[in-house]
Amino acid sequence: xxxxxxxxxxxxxxxxxxxxxxxxxxxxxxxxxxxxxxxxxxxxxxxxxxxxxxxxxxxxxxxxxxxxxxxxxxxxxxxxxxxxxxxxxxxxxxxxxxxxxxxxxxxxxxxxxxxxxxxxxxxxxxxxxxxxxxxxxxxxxxxxxxxxxxxxxxxxxxxxxxxxxxxxxxxxxxxxxxxxxxxxxxxxxxxxxxxxxxxxxxxxxxxxxxxxxxxxxxxxxxxxxxxxxxxxxxxxxxxxxxxxxxxxxxxxxxxxxxxxxxxxxxxxxxxxxxxxxxxxxx
Ligand code: COA
Numbered sequence: 001x002x003x004x005x006x007x008x009x010x011x012x013x014x015x016x017x018x019x020x021x022x023x024x025x026x027x028x029x030x031x032x033x034x035x036x037x038x039x040x041x042x043x044x045x046x047x048x049x050x051x052x053x054x055x056x057x058x059x060x061x062x063x064x065x066x067x068x069x070x071x072x073x074x075x076x077x078x079x080x081x082x083x084x085x086x087x088x089x090x091x092x093x094x095x096x097x098x099x100x101x102x103x104x105x106x107x108x109x110x111x112x113x114x115x116x117x118x119x120x121x122x123x124x125x126x127x128x129x130x131x132x133x134x135x136x137x138x139x140x141x142x143x144x145x146x147x148x149x150x151x152x153x154x155x156x157x158x159x160x161x162x163x164x165x166x167x168x169x170x171x172x173x174x175x176x177x178x179x180x181x182x183x184x185x186x187x188x189x190x191x192x193x194x195x196x197x198x199x200x201x202x203x204x205x206x207x208x209x210x211x212x213x214x215x216x217x218x219x220x221x222x223x224x225x226x227x228x229x230x231x232x233x234x235x236x237x238x239x240x241x242x243x244x245x246x247x248x249x250x251x252x253x254x255x256x257x258x259x260x261x262x263x264x265x266x267x268x269x270x271x272x273x274x275x276x277x278x279x280x281x282x
Pocket of ligand 1: 028029030032033068069070071072073074122124125126127148149269270
């Protein structure tokens with residue numbers, strides 16, 4: 001490694017030899033995924049891709065959660081990762097907002113380095129999809145997962161449905177997405193979503209141990225294996241071409257009834273009225 005690790009507003013990148021760390025870094029917002037964070041995740045993925053010497057990257061969250069998912073409190077059209085309502089921004093800007101999550105998931109999934117999601121606290125909605133875009137997943141035993149998009153009045157987008165079908169199967173995907181119920185690490189492990197579940201205090205050590213096990217293997221067959229598995233998974237249920245979902249999101253989230261659902265959700269969750277233009281987007 002000769003060049004400096006870049007600075008980001010919402011992420012922290014670190015490198016220790018062949019091991020990289022990508023930390024979501026908005027702890028005061030439980031690492032809610034803003035438009036800036038989604039764009040920076042794409043840039044961070046590309047930065048790691050440019051550094052062949054970093055062979056494994058651990059993706060984690062600063063503070064008490066991996067991430068509470070899409071930033072549903074972001075104000076205004078450009079501050080939200082989600083689809084802002086018509087009239088609030090030019091058409092092209094709104095379309096871009098609808099595509100951000102898919103671009104993030106695709107960039108993470110296609111990283112050359114092996115990615116390990118290190119999960120604790122909460123992994124919600126879009127953050128669950130970030131985790132599903134990683135190759136391997138380790139969670140603290142008290143991690144709580146849920147996928148609240150439907151309760152927010154929008155469909156799950158960001159290429160999430162095909163990725164979840166691949167990992168969890170159709171019936172469990174339908175149940176978790178349709179009911180938005182919370183589930184824990186043990187259930188996620190039984191559903192084969194997680195590789196390891198460990199006590200919270202052992203989480204970082206467990207992620208490191210898994211990283212070291214991969215790093216102990218020769219580099220080229222490891223990356224070929226990643227490509228092979230990703231190609232087979234993409235053939236099972238294509239996820240990378242889900243760009244139309246972002247356009248669907250534009251339409252659905254503009255609906256008045258959906259906006260009312262979202263306001264009620266924000267009031268229930270944060271005890272306040274949702275700001276106009278903010279909505280979940282994963
Ligand atoms: N977007 C923006 N801000 C968020 C957020 C989100 N998705 N989730 C949490 N935050 C903020 C809260 O508003 C709060 O900020 P404040 O201290 O300025 O009031 C801070 O992060 C801590 O969240 P809080 O709700 O107080 O923590 P909690 O431990 O009581 O609850 C959750 C944690 C994850 C259960 C709860 O925050 C939640 O349900 N968040 C929304 C999850 C969601 O619907 N995400 C969209 C998925 S696509």
